Amino acid sequence: MDGTLEFDGVRYPDGRASDPRALGWMQGTPPAEALCIRFADDRFLSFPQIRWSLSHMRELVPTVNVWRGEASASPLGDVSAADEAAIDDLAFTDMHGRPRRFGESLFDVYTDGIVVLHRGRRVYERYFGALAPQVPHSCFSITKSYAATLCATLVHEGALDDRRAVPHYLPEMRATAYADATLRQVMDMQIGVSYSELYADPKAHIWDYSRAGGLRPRPAGYSGPASFYEYLQTLQPEGTHAQAFAYKTVNTELMCWIMKRVTGRPLADMLSERLWSQLGCEQDAYLTVDPIGVPMGGGGLHASLRDLARFGELMRREGDWHGRQLVPAEVVRDIARGDDPAKFAKAGYTLLPGYSYRSMWWVSHNELGAFEGRGIHGQRLYVAPKAEMVVARFASHPVASSAANDPLTLPALLALGRLLQSR
Amino acid sequence: MDGTLEFDGVRYPDGRASDPRALGWMQGTPPAEALCIRFADDRFLSFPQIRWSLSHMRELVPTVNVWRGEASASPLGDVSAADEAAIDDLAFTDMHGRPRRFGESLFDVYTDGIVVLHRGRRVYERYFGALAPQVPHSCFSITKSYAATLCATLVHEGALDDRRAVPHYLPEMRATAYADATLRQVMDMQIGVSYSELYADPKAHIWDYSRAGGLRPRPAGYSGPASFYEYLQTLQPEGTHAQAFAYKTVNTELMCWIMKRVTGRPLADMLSERLWSQLGCEQDAYLTVDPIGVPMGGGGLHASLRDLARFGELMRREGDWHGRQLVPAEVVRDIARGDDPAKFAKAGYTLLPGYSYRSMWWVSHNELGAFEGRGIHGQRLYVAPKAEMVVARFASHPVASSAANDPLTLPALLALGRLLQSR
Numbered sequence: 124m125d126g127t128l129e130f131d132g133v134r135y136p137d138g139r140a141s142d143p144r145a146l147g148w149m150q151g152t153p154p155a156e157a158l159c160i161r162f163a164d165d166r167f168l169s170f171p172q173i174r175w176s177l178s179h180m181r182e183l184v185p186t187v188n189v190w191r192g193e194a195s196a197s198p199l200g201d202v203s204a205a206d207e208a209a210i211d212d213l214a215f216t217d218m219h220g221r222p223r224r225f226g227e228s229l230f231d232v233y234t235d236g237i238v239v240l241h242r243g244r245r246v247y248e249r250y251f252g253a254l255a256p257q258v259p260h261s262c263f264s265i266t267k268s269y270a271a272t273l274c275a276t277l278v279h280e281g282a283l284d285d286r287r288a289v290p291h292y293l294p295e296m297r298a299t300a301y302a303d304a305t306l307r308q309v310m311d312m313q314i315g316v317s318y319s320e321l322y323a324d325p326k327a328h329i330w331d332y333s334r335a336g337g338l339r340p341r342p343a344g345y346s347g348p349a350s351f352y353e354y355l356q357t358l359q360p361e362g363t364h365a366q367a368f369a370y371k372t373v374n375t376e377l378m379c380w381i382m383k384r385v386t387g388r389p390l391a392d393m394l395s396e397r398l399w400s401q402l403g404c405e406q407d408a409y410l411t412v413d414p415i416g417v418p419m420g421g422g423g424l425h426a427s428l429r430d431l432a433r434f435g436e437l438m439r440r441e442g443d444w445h446g447r448q449l450v451p452a453e454v455v456r457d458i459a460r461g462d463d464p465a466k467f468a469k470a471g472y473t474l475l476p477g478y479s480y481r482s483m484w485w486v487s488h489n490e491l492g493a494f495e496g497r498g499i500h501g502q503r504l505y506v507a508p509k510a511e512m513v514v515a516r517f518a519s520h521p522v523a524s525s526a527a528n529d530p531l532t533l534p535a536l537l538a539l540g541r542l543l544q545s546r
Numbered sequence: 547m548d549g550t551l552e553f554d555g556v557r558y559p560d561g562r563a564s565d566p567r568a569l570g571w572m573q574g575t576p577p578a579e580a581l582c583i584r585f586a587d588d589r590f591l592s593f594p595q596i597r598w599s600l601s602h603m604r605e606l607v608p609t610v611n612v613w614r615g616e617a618s619a620s621p622l623g624d625v626s627a628a629d630e631a632a633i634d635d636l637a638f639t640d641m642h643g644r645p646r647r648f649g650e651s652l653f654d655v656y657t658d659g660i661v662v663l664h665r666g667r668r669v670y671e672r673y674f675g676a677l678a679p680q681v682p683h684s685c686f687s688i689t690k691s692y693a694a695t696l697c698a699t700l701v702h703e704g705a706l707d708d709r710r711a712v713p714h715y716l717p718e719m720r721a722t723a724y725a726d727a728t729l730r731q732v733m734d735m736q737i738g739v740s741y742s743e744l745y746a747d748p749k750a751h752i753w754d755y756s757r758a759g760g761l762r763p764r765p766a767g768y769s770g771p772a773s774f775y776e777y778l779q780t781l782q783p784e785g786t787h788a789q790a791f792a793y794k795t796v797n798t799e800l801m802c803w804i805m806k807r808v809t810g811r812p813l814a815d816m817l818s819e820r821l822w823s824q825l826g827c828e829q830d831a832y833l834t835v836d837p838i839g840v841p842m843g844g845g846g847l848h849a850s851l852r853d854l855a856r857f858g859e860l861m862r863r864e865g866d867w868h869g870r871q872l873v874p875a876e877v878v879r880d881i882a883r884g885d886d887p888a889k890f891a892k893a894g895y896t897l898l899p900g901y902s903y904r905s906m907w908w909v910s911h912n913e914l915g916a917f918e919g920r921g922i923h924g925q926r927l928y929v930a931p932k933a934e935m936v937v938a939r940f941a942s943h944p945v946a947s948s949a950a951n952d953p954l955t956l957p958a959l960l961a962l963g964r965l966l967q968s969r
Binding site for chain 1: 572575576577582583584585586602604605606607608609610611613616618619680766767773775803806807810828830835837838839840
């Protein structure tokens with residue numbers, strides 16, 4: 124409780140001590156140099172700048188709108204003081220064996236906002252730092268869960284065949300690792316491709332991919348791939364498909380390319396038409412775009428917290444939204460059933476025993492039947508059907524890995540699910 | 547009627563022939579190279595690319611949201627078929643002496659959309675090309691009229707004193723052309739400053755200003771001003787203040803800097819709090835921002851067409867919005883009264899005899915009492931109190947000068963005002 128936290132041997136100011144408003148980031152006219160966050164200086168995703176940036180991404184990079192349509196916002200109920208107090212006080216033990224309370228623990232995962240729905244009604248809601256109810260926040264890899272749910276819907280509708288090999292849809296990919304990969308293998312991330320996504324490694328491929336997509340500054344004289352699509356065509360094989368889960372964002376980008384090629388509909392429009400305008404979302408969302416306008420399907424979605432919760436609630440209801448089937452029930456059931464945990468186990472996520480990965484959702488196979496969308500800085504969409512619970516959380520954790528917050532997050536959400544299940 | 551139009555000796559495809567959807571700009575997965583519009587290639591504001599870009603600016607540059615708030619959209623009535631037909635058929639004579647009809651003339655000013663309100667109700671509405679009712683379009687210099695209306699409001703409220711010299715608010719500007727300029731001279735653009743805004747001249751200062759603000763690509767090794775504020779501090783005197791109207795966008799940028807310095811409120815928040823959330827705007831708007839997040843007050847606003855019309859209607863009603871005084875009536879009356887036409891005449895706008903310029907509105911002193919916000923590619927907000935008319939128009943004219951479309955626009959709007967005045 125000295126205002127710092129340690130991860131992997133490094134100490135960071137905790138959630139309270141790194142509050143971006145209190146620190147004054149981007150305040151002033153102009154901001155003092157030391158408080159300025161620019162795209163070009165490449166520190167906008169460094170800590171503690173990230174605590175501001177994830178709620179202000181469109182001010183740093185180009186984006187495309189996801190229109191909410193013309194309908195009124197769908198009601199989510201109001202949080203009662205009794206619910207709020209009960210959840211704040213909820214006791215649990217974190218994976219380090221320490222007794223915790225739900226409310227105070229939020230600061231230690233650098234929470235920017237959290238909404239808890241029980242049976243579709245809000246029972247808890249909090250905002251911190253740079254976030255506010257109307258402000259879209261980076262979903263990062265929760266974007267993948269949105270995109271693949273749409274892709275699975277297109278498969279269900281017959282527009283796509285997930286048994287087809289990638290080059291059937293994208294002949295450009297014939298000379299790549301994806302020459303003999305099926306769409307289903309892409310959707311489940313079981314691809315043998317040479318591509319590393321270790322954020323702590325400055326030479327990881329994720330940075331080449333980001334530079335290609337215009338999401339990180341390019342060095343002077345840059346002559347690498349000029350877009351996501353160009354980058355994807357450089358990917359070479361490594362290992363065999365369908366053997367193991369291997370989390371690689373390029374798979375999502377490729378999946379989105381197939382969706383766009385076949386349907387002709389931009390991802391932003393598809394999200395608007397099939398989800399945002401149907402769910403009574405409160406705010407427009409947005410997607411970051413690459414230099415030729417292609418949205419980053421692997422991580423570019425920015426949504427308001429309540430709208431993220433609405434998507435979770437749609438999944439909890441197996442795609443039914445008050446009588447309208449927005450996502451086929453079989454698509455949601457297929458996700459909730461998950462895939463083979465043995466393939467997942469090979470990926471070595473020691474904090475996630477028994478999990479599997481299906482259509483870009485993380486499936487817990489736990490007592491709550493929970494499946495999750497996960498973003499690397501603590502963003503989380505936790506759908507727990509057996510507790511009739513949805514938790515939407517935005518965070519800006521200093522460590523770009525869910526493993527840094529899972530020791531707190533997973534026990535907290537399990538305890539919360541049990542509490543609500545008992546009601 | 548051969549599908550082309552001539553301006554300054556150059557022939558261009560006309561509005562129909564340059565429709566960006568028909569031409570296929572940015573369509574395809576990916577778009578063909580010849581149909582691709584990128585920020586970096588510096589042709590996104592060239593014709594005909596601009597016909598796409600002005601409705602897609604946020605996909606090219608960073609932007610900040612102007613939130614519409616939580617209220618329902620305010621009603622504007624529905625267009626009747628009789629009104630639509632009567633206005634389409636309205637006859638007038640353009641400044642070249644040619645007989646025209648209102649409806650067909652829209653293509654010759656490269657109209658992207660137009661809404662006409664009479665007594666606050668829609669009597670005409672059209673969309674073309676890349677625009678749709680929910681899509682924000684570049685207002686360009688109509689942004690100035692929004693910003694200066696807010697500034698005049700701050701003066702009225704006592705937060706600012708327009709008799710003060712600029713360095714009173716911004717000591718940084720002491721060694722510039724603005725050392726002895728008053729805020730009022732800035733608001734009325736009567737500043738003796740060395741700064742040229744001739745868009746046809748690639749060496750004009752407007753391009754330095756744009757590069758400083760990150761709105762045009764910077765050459766490799768660029769070492770010029772890194773933000774709007776840095777650029778403003780380079781401006782040197784030329785001539786004397788208060789002698790003549792001289793249209794220079796940097797004046798607006800400086801005015802916005804003063805507003806932000808004194809109030810601490812970002813322009814986007816001020817627009818949201820004082821206008822968007824109060825007027826029942828339908829869509830969020832946005833402002834382009836420079837590399838340190840400063841919005842371009844001189845031209846960065848992008849709004850939906852109907853929301854632009856709502857602002858015009860607020861001005862027509864002298865700031866009263868159904869019983870709430872959103873802008874002081876005296877501020878609007880001061881704008882409508884205009885300034886000294888003799889000072890305006892010195893600027894040499896031969897198509898605008900008798901005009902003046904006040905608080906960044908163009909005041910016609912014509913029989914309709916009209917005052918206008920004007921964007922250089924044909925964007926126009928025409929408020930005609932004596933006709934109880936407001937016309938909001940977006941366009942993407944190939945020539946970056948109102949002089950290219952005024953020969954059609956001004957007679958058309960005068961004829962329309964007379965028609966509605968007679969009802």
